[in-house]
Amino acid sequence: MDQASQLGTAERVLIIRRKHAMKHARTSRQPQTGVALFLIIICSIGIVSCSSRDEPAPTPPTATGTTGAEKSVGERLFLETRFAQAFKASLDSGGNINDPNIDDPVVDTVKTIGAPIAPGPFKGLSMNCRACHLVDDVLEAPGGGMRSYTDFARRSPIPARADGKTVAVRNSPPLVNSALDRPGGVLFHFDAEFNSMEELVAATFTGRNFGWLPGERAQAIAHIARVVRSDDGTGDLAKEFDGTPFQVLFGGTDASIPEEFRLTAKFRVAVDSASDQQVFDAVVKVVTAYVNGLLFSQTE
Incomplete structure (x- = not known):
């Protein structure tokens, strides 16, 4: 055998030995690789677990609430008829606080500059905000039509009391767009009686429009708070919305x-x-948010 053949044979033997050694090395390292992989997985799980514990849990919707919900709740309060003085008088005579049907005649019809529209949308009930700030309530009635949260009268009707008054000193101006920002600030009622929507809402709930006489503001606040606390969500109005008691x-x-x-x-x-007072203030705040949101569409 010549030298080239001998070298070739030697090289082949060396290659075979190297392959065998590499195979042996791979085989001997496999358990170590498995252990390393196992440790990596365990560490990764630990890191993820620790990270999960460090990150705050997402806030549930019940904790944050829904932006704009005040307008939905505010509409229900705007329609609520049990805040009126006549309803308190009914309770004082043994009425049921969750039965609004007390038949106050002030809402039997809708007063206009001509013949009244009968029946009124709140016939059988008592005074509320919507009785004077109408929308489509008498849309198809003879003499009726669409309103932008206003009435049809020269002077808005008010509940009868011992003072003998039956109408307010003015009618009810439109509420839509009434709260838009203006260069000189906002003024409400044509004689600028109020410069704050919250003041207007509070004065309406506790004033003559709802049947309360001067000096009865504290009674009005206590009565409204009582209605809110005692509401059980079973009334027809509550069912039109969500059926949830006011307290909830x-x-x-x-x-x-x-x-x-x-x-x-x-x-x-x-x-x-x-x-x-705190309950009353909350009612006023929510109704104010609702009224402030009454805007004509500004996009085509």
């Missing part, structure tokens, strides 16, 4: 509250522990 709605966190009516923190109040 104002709490804002109960899982039973539909998302559309889940108030955010700034509009909530613990009705069962709050004072009458």
Whole structure:
């Protein structure tokens, strides 16, 4: 055998030995690789676990509330008829706080500059905000039509009391666009009686329009707070919206509250522990938000 053949044979033997050695090395390292992989997986799980513990849990919707829910709740309060003085008188005579049907004649018809429209949309009930700030309530009635949250009268009707008054000093001006910002600031009522929507709402709920006489403001606030605390959500008006009692709605966190009516923190109040004034202020705040949102569309 010549030298080239000998070298070739030697090289082949060396290659075979190297392959065998590499195979042996791979085989001997496999358990070590498996252990390393196992340790990596364990560490990764630990890191993920630690990271999960460090990250705050997502805030549930019941805690944050729904932006705009105050307008939905505010509309229900705007339509509520049990805040009127006549309803308190009914309760004082043994009436049921969750039965609004007290037949106050002031809402039997809709007063106009001509013949009244009968029946009125709130016949059988008592005064509320909507009775004078109408929309499509008498749209198809003879003499009726669409309103932009205003009435048809020269002077809006008010509940009868011992003072003998039956109408307000003015009619009810339109509410749509009434809260738009203006260069000189906002003024409400044509004689600029109010420069704050909250003041207007509070004065309406506790004033002559709802049947309360001068000096009865405290009674009005206590009565409204009582209605809010005692509402059980079974009335026809409540059912038109969500059927949730006012106390639960104002709490804002109960899982039973539909998302559309889940108030955010700034509009909530613990009705069962709050004072009458605090409950009243919460009602005013929510209704104000609703009225401020009454705007004509500004897009085509």
